[in-house]
Structure formats: C-alpha cells, structure tokens
C-alpha cells in the first residue's frame with residue numbers, strides 16, 4: 001500500500017487554493033494515486049455546521065468565539081477525517097489548516113502567536129502537514145478575484161471579505177512569515193502565474209517527496 005501524505009494549501013482569499021486543490025488532485029489521480037480533497041472550516045458534518053456560522057456575516061462573533069470555532073472544526077476534522085485518510089494511504093489535500101489560524105487570528109486579529117501554537121497543537125492532535133503550499137498573491141488581487149467570482153454568483157460578502165485591505169495584507173505577511181520560519185515544510189508559489197504553471201510546480205514538488 002502506498003504511504004499517505006498530508007498536504008495543505010494556504011494563502012489569502014482568492015489566491016487560487018480551491019482551483020489548485022482540484023487540478024492537482026486530478027493529475028495525481030491520473031497518475032494512479034488515491035487522493036481526497038477537503039477544507040477548513042468544514043470537511044466533516046460538524047465542520048460544515050461550524051462553517052455556516054463562521055462565514056455568515058449576519059452572525060456577530062467575538063474574535064475569541066471566531067478562534068474557538070476554527071479550532072473546534074479542526075479538532076473534529078483531524079480525528080474524523082484527516083488522520084484516518086492518511087493512515088489508509090491516501091494523499092490528503094486540505095484547503096486551509098493550522099497556518100490559516102496563525103495568519104488570520106494571529107497576524108490579522110492580533111492573538112498571541114505562542115498561544116495559537118499551543119491551541120493549534122491541541123486542536124490538530126499534533127498532526128503536521130508533510131508539505132504546505134502558500135499560494136501567494138497581493139491581497140488586492142485575491143480580493144478582486146473573489147469579488148469577480150461572487151459578482152457572477154450574486155452572493156453576499158462573507159465575514160472576511162468585508163475586512164479592510166490592511167487586514168488582508170497582514171494576513172498575507174503572516175503566511176510569508178510562517179514560510180520563512182519553516183522552509184522545509186512550506187513552499188511559496190506566486191499564484192499570479194497562469195493556473196497551469198502553478199499546478200505543474202505543485203505536482204512536481206509533491207512527486208519529488210512521494211514515497212512509492
């Protein structure tokens with residue numbers, strides 16, 4: 001049985017994570033690997049209920065409640081879905097994980113980074129990604145992509161789309177700080193590049209680390 005692998009995609013809103021998770025998964029499946037794609041918040045039944053509260057701009061949430069919701073979601077996601085799938089030999093790609101908490105609740109909201117490291121360890125049960133891609137683009141570009149997509153779907157902006165630009169810039173800086181601190185785990189990719197070029201780089205990096 002092939003050895004499982006845990007890959008996370010991180011980055012600002014609209015940076016292309018959802019797009020790339022699907023493209024990369026398709027290519028890996030075509031190469032014969034078992035791949036599942038999941039996301040946070042969400043990914044489990046409990047997680048999708050948490051996500052609905054979390055993203056609803058009509059529900060006022062204190063920042064501490066926001067933090068505890070993403071952690072509760074992660075605790076369920078790891079134990080119900082992520083760990084069993086990797087143990088069964090799958091390549092699991094998660095659209096967001098612990099680094100999003102560091103970037104959004106730490107660099108964005110201002111929670112203490114040491115506290116977040118402890119809480120992330122508790123929520124994740126110590127499960128660390130084998131590989132993380134930060135899909136990096138200026139916050140303005142990501143937000144514009146999200147707005148264009150939402151415009152097409154005529155939806156309302158979520159809790160974070162309504163935040164000021166400097167919040168999203170701090171979040172981007174937060175992801176880049178994580179990448180600088182953990183260069184062996186985290187690869188930064190310029191996500192303003194064409195989609196196919198981003199996919200090709202990601203698949204090459206994953207393939208290079210695969211245990212047959």
Ligand code: Z5A
Nearest residue numbers: 013014015016017018019040070096100101104145160195
């Ligand atoms: N959050 C948190 O605060 N703390 C946490 O611990 C966690 C999450 C886990 C989840 O929202 C929110 O939760 C998130 C942080 C917070 N909010 N924000 N911001 P979500 O899951 O609904 O949203 P998201 O994760 O930000 O995803 P997104 O808006 O769907 O963006 P994306 O997945 O990165 O991008 P995309 O959907 O793949 O692409 C966006 C558009 O750009 C789309 O039309 C694509 O066709 C286009 N695109 C993609 N790639 C390209 C390239 N290369 N060129 C041109 N256009 C492209």
